[in-house]
Amino acid sequence: MPGASIQKDETSNSSTKCQTLRKNNNKCTPLKMGGWALEIGKMALYMTFPVAMFHWFNQPEYFEKWVTDTRRQLYPPENPQHRAEIEKCIRNVRERHDQELLKALEEMEQKEKK
Structure with missing residues (x-):
């Protein structure tokens, strides 16, 4: 019986070695790629x-x-009303800014006269 166990070991060992190989005529040959x-x-x-x-x-x-x-x-x-409101707001901001600049300019002229 020791020979049978050796035979079994050889077949199991060869099957693990041949997982990526194929058996052809009792030989393990490498698989061909594409x-x-x-x-x-x-x-x-x-x-x-x-x-x-x-x-x-x-x-x-x-x-x-x-x-x-x-x-x-x-x-x-665009909504025409909304556009008109935006333009009105822009005009108001510009007018305030112009008034502030004029006021600052007048103050500078008064200081120069003194």
Whole structure:
């Protein structure tokens, strides 16, 4: 029986060694890789997939509605009343600033006269 256990050990050992190898005519030979054709196919896929996805999803009809909706949210149509209020406020601020400058200029002229 010692020979049977040795036989068992050899088969289990050879099966673990041949996990990445295949048995061919009672010999373990290395597995063959895909070769150059597989590499060419992979490279073609790597190059064409992003280009195809860009072409597919970059069609105007896919994002035109999204762009117009986003633009309307960021830049809503102007309300004439709102625009008039803003212009009135700007005029008031400029008038106050001009009055302050005139007042400061008059004070400087009075100091020069003395």
